[in-house]
Amino acid sequence: MIQLVGPGGAGKTTIGAALAERLGVRFVDLDAEFAARYGNISAYLDAHGYAAYAEQNVGVYLDLVGGHVRVDIVALSSGFMTYRASIHPYYLALRQRVALSPSTFVLLPSTDLETCVNEILRRQLQRAFARSAAREEEVIRERFSTYFGLPARKVETMQPIEAVVAELVMALAAQQAAAPDGTGPARARPSRSVYRESRVPQVSGRRQAADQASNMATYYCGPCRLALGYAPSLSSGPLLQTGAQQAKHVKHTLVDPSERLQSVFSDPSTATIRVEVENALGSGAMEVDDRGRINFLTWSGEGVGYRYESGTQIEEQDLTKVVLSSNAGQRHQFTEATARLGSQRCQRCGGELFQPST
Ligand SMILES: [Zn+2]
Secondary structure, three states: OEEEEOOOOOOHHHHHHHHHHHHOOOEEEHHHHHHHHHOOHHHHHHHHOHHHHHHHHHHHHHHHHHOOOOOOEEEOOOOHHHOOHHHOOOHHHHHHHHHHOOOEEEEEOOOOHHHHHHHHHHHHOOOOOOOOHHHHHHHHHHHHHHHHOOOOEEEEOOOOHHHHHHHHHHHHHHHHHHOOOOOOOOOOOHHHHHOOOOOOOOOOHHHHHHHHHOOOOEEEOHHHHHHOOOOOOOOOOOOOOOHHHHHHHHHOOOOOOOOOEEEEEOOOOHHHHHHHHHHHHHHOEEEEOOOOOEEEEEEOOOOOEEEEEOOEEEEEEOEEEEEEOOOOOOEEEEEEOHHHHOOOOOOOOOOOOOOOOO
């Protein structure tokens, strides 16, 4: 999916529609999609405020990209890359994926700040519901560096539409040439960095307090993440279906003194671990770490294993953590301790993350 991002007045909708026509594919404008569902955006903002709008808008985006109708090109809202991280549980992961995708293009009138500001002001003030010139200038100055700083390719739109479209078509063709199997260009694929296995922080008694203080993850209790619609889209599947998963299984079921830190299930049987995995995915709490990666946690209420430091048992574990890969067929699970999460509560309801199962 081709994603066009950039500040208001950059030309996302115009260029997106023209590119779709040129390629004969389907184009969707996220603002139009929002308006179709929830009515006029200005009215929505007046009634509900920006945070509610942004959360809802991320939801519209998720529905679009996960919907039944294939979307080929999407123009994202002008503020989409600038929301607060906590606006939506999936937002950071999405933003990272958009930012790193080789088929994301940043549209800016010019990559020169002052030229860009002047052109955006000129364009925006012609619009029916323009903000004041001063506010408009403030917004574009604020957002320019965010958009300019994205790793995605920048395309200047102060040139005829056909020229911009031609530039995009050439960039896309070059990418396909570099990856004839359709997997994208040779650079790192975005999905890998979005859902990379969570880093296991160092921990031993004296380090634990520091680790908890540096745990910047956000948590949602099971009922809240389900109420918000965050159910992982993959079935739990065979536990050992790939070599990678078999290797992970061995790593988390056999104590290996050569591993500096290792979390190990007491019961290595896949039947037992499967129950934990299914509980985590089905009803467990959700963790969105500071880099937007999403993991699911289930609490057993008793020990599920131990953490070892160079083969020496150091800490009892009472959680099973399931880490999802962007590859729907892959999943990785290991033990974790509630003590290591720090005093976290659900971001939505403020309640305890783990409740005894009834
Ligand atoms: Zn909650």
